[in-house]
Each structure stands twice: as C-alpha cells, then as structure tokens.
Amino acid sequence: MALHNRIRNWLASAFGGETRGRLATLHIQNREISAGLSALGQSLQRHVDEWNGALQVQHDAILSRLSEMDASLQRNFDAWNARLTQMDERATRVSEHIESAGAAADILRVLDAVQSSLLHRAEEHASADSSRATVISNQITDTRAAISESLQLLGANLLAIGSRQDEAIASLKRLIAGPETGALAIDLYLTLLEKVLTGTLHGDAAISGTGTAQQDEVRRAVGYDWPATAETMIGVARLRNVRMLLERAIAEKIPGDFIETGVWRGGACIYARAILVAHHQPTRRVFVADSFRGLPPPDPENYPADANDPHSTFAALSVSREEVERNFRRYGLLDENVVFVEGWFKDSLPTAPIEKIAVLRLDGDMYESTIQALNALYHKVSPGGFVIIDDYILKNCAQAVDNFRSTHRIDAPLSSVDGAAVWWQVPAPRGVLP
Known part of the structure; x- marks a missing residue:
C-alpha cells in the first residue's frame, strides 16, 4: 500500500495538473463525439425510414399503373380480336360472293348459247316450232336481264365490302392509338x-x-x-x-x-x-x-x-x-x-x-x-x-x-x-x- 501511494505521488509530481486537465477534456470530447454519432445514427435511420416509405408508395403506384395498363391492353386486345373475327367473316362472305359471281357468269354464257341456238333453229324452220322457240328466247332474255342486274348489284357489294374492311382497319388503328378512348363503345x-x-x-x-x-x-x-x-x-x-x-x-x-x-x-x-x-x-x-x-x-x-x-x-x-x-x-x-x-x-x-x-x-x-x-x-x-x-x-x-x-x-x-x-x-x- 505504501508502494502504491508512492507511485501515485510520483506520477502526480511528474505529469502535474496539466495532464489531468487534458484527460478531462478528452473525456468530455469523447462524450460529445459519442452523442453526435448517436444523433447522426438516429437521423440516418429516420431518412432511411422515410426513403423506404417513399419507395413503397412509388412501388405501389407503379404496380397500380401497370395493372391499369395491363387491363387497358387486354381490352384493346379483345376489341382487336373481335374486329379480326368480323373481318374474317366478311372475307368469307366476299369469297362466297365471288363464287356466286362466277356461277352467274357461267349461267349467262350458257343462256347466250341456248338463245343463239334457238333463234338459229327458228330461222331454219318456218313452222310452229319457230314460234315456240321465239317464246323461249324471250323468256331467256328476261332471265338474262335479271341475272345481269344481280351481277351489277353483286359487283357493287364487292366494292362496298372491300371498302368497309379497309375503313374498319384504318379507323380501329387510329382509335386504339389513344390511351383510354372507349374505341369499342x-x-x-x-x-x-x-x-x-x-x-x-x-x-x-x-x-x-x-x-x-x-x-x-x-x-x-x-x-x-x-x-x-x-x-x-x-x-x-x-x-x-x-x-x-x-x-x-x-x-x-x-x-x-x-x-x-x-x-x-x-x-x-x-x-x-x-x-x-x-x-x-x-x-x-x-x-x-x-x-x-x-x-x-x-x-x-x-x-x-x-x-x-x-x-x-x-x-x-x-x-x-x-x-x-x-x-x-x-x-x-x-x-x-x-x-x-x-x-x-x-x-x-x-x-x-x-x-x-x-x-x-x-x-x-x-x-x-x-x-x-x-x-x-x-x-x-x-x-x-x-x-x-x-x-x-x-x-x-x-x-x-x-x-x-x-x-x-x-x-x-x-x-x-x-x-x-x-x-x-x-x-x-x-x-x-x-
């Protein structure tokens, strides 16, 4: 115990009060630094929490917008498919009209040949058969006129159907180009x-x-x-x-x-x-x-x-x-x-x-x-x-x-x-x- 007191007295006399003051100052600074670091840590944590909250809000907003865009694209896709189905049906009708037109044209050619043959026979035989041939020829003329009118209307409809298809496609592209246009309605x-x-x-x-x-x-x-x-x-x-x-x-x-x-x-x-x-x-x-x-x-x-x-x-x-x-x-x-x-x-x-x-x-x-x-x-x-x-x-x-x-x-x-x-x-x- 006496030795311990002598060492302490010796250190006190060797370093004096100035050292004690410095140690006290360092101790105070250390506490201030610790307090500052603690405050900084708390501030950083608050910012991290705020950033996390903001990111979550943005994340939710992006997910919501993506969901809306997906629904809009699906609606437009469904509308497009519906119109494609309609155009397929119109294309089928066009094909049927074209086949009908070909058949009608063949009938006209046959009628022309029959009529020509009948008139030729009527000229060759001045008999009762000739009057009968004339009656049949007149009937063929009337039938041919009706078929010709049908062909004219058929040609007009083919033009119109083709026009409607082109217009529908062009119109649909322009309408669907907008974000929310209600194009289908x-x-x-x-x-x-x-x-x-x-x-x-x-x-x-x-x-x-x-x-x-x-x-x-x-x-x-x-x-x-x-x-x-x-x-x-x-x-x-x-x-x-x-x-x-x-x-x-x-x-x-x-x-x-x-x-x-x-x-x-x-x-x-x-x-x-x-x-x-x-x-x-x-x-x-x-x-x-x-x-x-x-x-x-x-x-x-x-x-x-x-x-x-x-x-x-x-x-x-x-x-x-x-x-x-x-x-x-x-x-x-x-x-x-x-x-x-x-x-x-x-x-x-x-x-x-x-x-x-x-x-x-x-x-x-x-x-x-x-x-x-x-x-x-x-x-x-x-x-x-x-x-x-x-x-x-x-x-x-x-x-x-x-x-x-x-x-x-x-x-x-x-x-x-x-x-x-x-x-x-x-x-x-x-x-x-x-």
Missing part, C-alpha cells in the same frame, strides 16, 4: 346507328311503283332503293364512307365543318353529327342544306345536261324542314351545332355562314345542283379535306363534276365507294402539309 354505337338510319335493322320496306315492297338487303346495302321510313337512302357503304372521312379529318386535325347539299330525310347529316359528338368535337358544326321542297325543274337553257331530268317530278324527294328537324330530335342530336341552310342552292349556298369545310358531301342528283354547290363551296374546303359526290353514277352529275375538275385543274384521284358514289381529297398547296 364508339364503334358499336356508330355501327348500330348505321343499321337504324338505313332501315336494315328492322327490315324497313322499299318504295315501289305499286306502293311498298319487301326490303332487298343487297340493294339497301349499296343504296339502290328508296326506303319507306328510314332516314337515309344512301345505303350502308356510303354511310360508312361519311364516317371514314370524318374520322380521318378528326385524326389528321383538318379544320372545318361538315356540310351536305341535298339531305332528303337528313340521315347522313344525323350520322355526321353523331360521329362528331362521339369523338368529342364541340366546335365542329353540321350544315344541313336543302330546298326542303324537292329538286328544281330542269333549266336546259343554262344547263343542257339536265334536259328532261325527271327528279323534280318525284314527290318522295320532297321532305320538309320540320320533318328533318324531328328526325334529328328523335336521335337526341338537334343542338346549336346543327345549322339549316334552306333554299335553292343558287340562292342559299353563296351566303351560307360557313368558313371552313372538312368534309363536303354533294347529293343534288342534277348538273345544276352539283355545279352550283361546287362553285359556292369548294374553295372553302380545307387543304387535306374531302369532297364526296353521291350521284356520280348519274350522267349529268358526273358531267358537272368532270367539268368543274377540268376547269379548276383538279387532278386528285377519284376513289369509288360502291360503284355509284366517289370521293377525293383536296390537295394541300405545294410545300404545305395539311
């Missing part, structure tokens, strides 16, 4: 509306010379009859053409409105309004231009091509404005974006309150009605916009279109819809994209 609505407006859904009868006749689906599809009650006589193919071109105008951002000159009961204009509403186009208008009292009498002095044109005598073509408005109202589509332009085209169209046109549809039948509409409205069609001629199958209408295109050096190609109507796209000026 829009397509179902517009397709159903086509069937209602043309009367194919409920088998609407056709107007005939003796009253009404049962609907012929082939004729109705290409607008070769006059419906008894349906809102349009242009048929499914030409109605689908309106949809295709309006949807293109929307997709390609071509400015302007829709106008039809010659609307009958308003079906095509009703359909155009439905298309614009379905695609959320609040600023585009539909102009409904008609005399609402039929077609004008021919004016052969100014328009020789219309000499003896009978359209002004058809009472069924005279539909009042009130009836057309009622038809719009029945479909819930009569609003401030539907504008009526009433009067003969020579008076009403030059002053119509329309600035730009995206789709111009002419259905005036005659040379006069067609050329007046083109003169008054064509220059308002936006570059990249579209012109539809419903009655190009009629000689005087086609002459008006050809003369106008020649005069204005329009060389844009004409595209056929169903063998009766045509359309073209107005080209943009050189160096300017639509």
